[in-house]
Amino acid sequence: MTMRRGFRAVQHGLSLLELLVAFAIMAIALGLLYRSMGSSARNVAEMVYQQQAAMVAESLLSSRESVAADGWNESGESAGFAWQVRSTPYVRSAGPASLSASSTSLNVTRLHQVVITLNWMDGSRPQKWELQTLLPQRKPDPGEVAQ
Template structure:
């Protein structure tokens, strides 16, 4: 199509192609933005799970002789703590028995089940000293 001054205008086909390119670009932009928001939500849930796990581990600085088995739920997170003796190959009256303590925190995100597992070592609680008379 020619205009009065010899300038050429856009054809309908060129206009449709421009709109299609713009629509594809906007679709990709929305997808990228949505992924960023979703990732931020995932990070926040993992941070909450880590804070819960650290708080539970901070409850005890030693493990009873029979071990530590405990489970519960808090704010939509399920948690489980288990311990087992940890062999160091060392023994003696001043060397504490160690336990490997594992904590698993799980939560649901729609259809998916997410989990965070932490492991640490804690000394076994010493029995109370016998009073000699």
């Protein structure tokens, strides 16, 4: 004996509308997942370039322990990075008058501000990274005139 509740028959399974809604939700979730994975891969690639740029800058800095009195001005290309090194004498900030007067009488090591600029292409986008540090001025060799 079959029983019916009112005039409706009992339905088993999914309707076409429910199936379409489920597919739409799944498509949106997969799209967000692919977007986040693509962004992560792009960030990893940028990080690799930045690490390589840091290694090039470190190797440039390790090539010199000090800077000549006339400065360090050099440029070149290495490992896909165009680099440029420029230095200028470092001017200490003005302190108390007694401190600046006593520092001229002391044998104070002069410093140079060294700026290393690295440029590279990340896909179609140009990238630039800049490093600033201080290096001491090279002391003159015996018999050489100090500037």
